[in-house]
Amino acid sequence: MKRRNRFVMDVLIGDTVVACHCPVTGRIGDLVFDGVPCLISTTNDPRRNTAFTVEAISIDTDRQWIGIHQGRANDFVAYCLNTDALPVFPYSKHVEREQVIGTSRLDFKVDGVYMEVKAPLTELFVTPLPRFERRAVTRPIETDRLIRHLETLIATLPATKRAVLLYVFLYDAPVFTGNPNRKQDARIRQLIRDAITNGLEIWQVNGELSREGIRLIRCVETTNHFK
Known part of the structure; x- marks a missing residue:
């Protein structure tokens, strides 16, 4: 309500x-x-x-459920890793969560490779039914915490030669390519572009949420969309 x-x-x-x-x-x-x-x-x-x-x-014509519990996204990723369901790490053997590096904490370390999970919700990539009111569109603000995590993830590349930024949507979202209207977007895109040449990979997971749980729809690499 x-x-x-x-x-x-x-x-x-x-x-x-x-x-x-x-x-x-x-x-x-x-x-x-x-x-x-x-x-x-x-x-x-x-x-x-x-x-x-x-x-x-649920707000769109497809009446799909849009998961908004970002903690569930991490639990879902952990389950998929432990069942070898994600092609980003198809045969993961050693999965660690909540890895502290300096003043930051990255979500996963998988067989020595660090991965940060983001579940964007400032934009919902569906068309709402007319009966759902929307506020005036404002520019999404990227927090210092998000940029700090990205910089921390990138800083692991010299030692590991590979790192993963994983976008998770608990609904069937289109390929996420960032948001050109957000504040500090240029800085974020440049950080990502520079890091891709050193081994940063961008992946996206879509999951279908129901009363019974979450089902994996797809996991695809989207690095080329950020170059």
């Missing part, structure tokens, strides 16, 4: 409006959250202030 703040969404369950955890602190497209269908999960964690988490929303 409403996004109360960065951390809480009000969801109508039956006849009761319930406060649910919002797993995304940033923007979710330019949506006004009013009557947007969603999937929620439950938790019994006594440390939580809310018993539910909003996992996905």
Whole structure:
């Protein structure tokens, strides 16, 4: 029914409006959250202030669920790595998560190669149904944290000769090529272009989310789209 703040969404369950955890602190497209269908999960964690988490929303003509829980994206990638389902690392043997390098933390280290996972949500690459209101489009702002992680990932290249930036969409998104309207876009693109010559690879994973879980749709290399 409403996004109360960065951390809480009000969801109508039956006849009761319930406060649910919002797993995304940033923007979710330019949506006004009013009557947007969603999937929620439950938790019994006594440390939580809310018993539910909003996992996905549905706004397009295909009525597909769009996963908004970025933590699930990392869990999904870990599962796919452990089952050899991703061609980016088709036969991974040693998978480590949350690798601290300097003042940053990269998501994965796979057989000695570092990989950072990003699940973009400031833009939703679907066409919303007319009944869903959208705010005036504003320029997405890339945080210092994102750029710091990218620079940290690139800094591993002299030693490893390979690094991976993996974009994950928990819906069937088109090939992601960045956003020319975002602030600091030129700096980010130049960082990526320079690093590609030294071994940086860009990949994209699309997953289909349902009440039962997440299914891999495809995993493709998109490095050429960033050159």
